[in-house]
Amino acid sequence: MLAIAKGCAVMGISGVPVAVEADLARGLPSFDIVGLPDCTVRESRERVRAALRNSGYDFPLARITINLAPADIRKVGVGLDLAVAVSILAASGQALARNLEYITFMGELSLDGMLRPVRGILPGCAAALGSGSDYVVVPRDNAREACCVSGLDVIAVDTLNEVVEYLCSGSTPRRIGHRPRPPDAPASKAECDFGQVVGQDAAIRAIQVAVAGAHNLIMVGPPGGGKTLLASCVSSILPAMDEHEALEVTCIQSVAGAVSPDGLARERPFRRPHHTVSPAGMLGGG
Template sequence: MLSRIFSCVLNGLDGSTTDVEVDISNGLPALNIVGLPDTAVKESKERIRAAIKNSGFEFPMKRITINLAPANTKKEGTHLDLPMALGLLDAAGVIKNDSVKEFAFIGELSLNGKINRVTGILPLVIALRNNGFNKIVLPDENAAEGAIIKDVEIYSFSNLYEIVQFFKGEIAATPVQRKLIIEHNEKNDSAEDFSEVVGQEGIKRAFQIAAAGGHNILMIGPPGSGKTMLARRFPSILPDMTYEEAIEVTKIHSVAGLLTNYSSLVTTRPFRSPHHTISSIALIGGGRMPKPGEVSLAHYGILFLDELPEFQRNVLEVLRQPIEDEVVTISRINGTLTYPSKFILVASMNPCACGNKLQLN
């Protein structure tokens, strides 16, 4: 039997739909995944096998081939567990319901059949919607995040057994209500406010101009003159983000797995203050499993480099391209990724390594 289930994979911040095709044929029992899966996807085999068995279904002792199409792009992430397990159950004749093809599925499986939370839900849901899917099944814990997006019906289930029961018509499910919580006043509640800065009219004016025009700032001054203090209070005078900006910032934070409140958009401008020992990859993004770096996490917000001369020279050099282009392009053998990086750079330093002398060396 052959089955086809729909899902999506991420490439940077953009998602592209993936067809999960499952074929079950006679032969020696085996489970093969093809279509350039990465390690996490290859490990799915074990999770799928255990989840199907522990949900009370029979795992077919036949030759099973799972193809992730298009087969020429690399597939990353654990969120393909659920579509692969459902494809397998569909091909084995357990589901027997064609409406499964109207849905797209995202979710990681636990060995007991529970559907676990995954990162990057927002860009995945946006990509599926743009590709014409209007019914999407997500893990319970991601449902509120997915429901931020307009014009899609989000269904959520806590385990594999429930989904199968739903497609068999034995239980009913209603789409998750879209509830958008915008916390515009969040920053006003924070303890650090620009009004707390005493005197210093010159630098305050400089900060106001930078906030209005999006300019970068370098503060040079002796220890204790309030440089760190001023920078930390800078976000409180920045303008509010627009809806589009908030969606883009939330997408980046979703991919990086940094969202703490899964039901709301990030509406306060990010303030990122990496330690001076940061590596160039952590600053710019990338790595073996590419992740946005600090410059992208600071998108539409502030990147604060305290004690600028302490940063390694090569780390400061890599900032040049993202500041000029406002995007970071990371090249890999399998293609290139682009993350946005439009931020205000705020840096502070002492005039001299000894701290006090007022001369630049």
């Protein structure tokens, strides 16, 4: 038996659609995952096995092969747990395999079948929409973040049993739907503005010119000269982020696990790394 469920992997701050193919064949019972999985994806075998049993389903006594396509992209993270479980249930006939091509599944499974939130839901939902999905099934704690993507119906679930119930009966345990950001939503007020800066008229003028023309700017001076204060005031003269900018910032926050409770980011980020930071510390390494 063969069944295919749709999931998403995260590369950088972008989502990549992944087809999770489950094949059940005769032979000695085994459970293998292929398609360049990393160690966390390979460990999902034990999470999925325990989650199925503790949720009341039979784990197939067969030779199970899970292929994560495209096979030339490395799959990282725990967000494919739910898609792997659904593909096995569909291949073994314990869950209806209808309309799986229109549904994307994302979430981490605990051993008792509960779903845990994962990072990278927002870029994953964007990739799901681009791959032709109409619905996305996510853990309840990720629902608000998933709603930031327009055009998807978000199904928020707490357990694997709720997912199977949705597939078999069509009932939606927690249908969230899309909540678009109001176009006139005011941006958060900046922490400081140039009214708090004493003097530095030439520097302020240079910053205004750079911001107006979208130019790069470097400030050089002795410690305590006000460079950081001036830089932190720049957001006070920038316009509010448009939808594309807000989604890009929120995608970065999603991958970092620092999404705002309000969902879509509305405040322009300001970062102040220490002057002794190394290139690897600034940009990442490995």
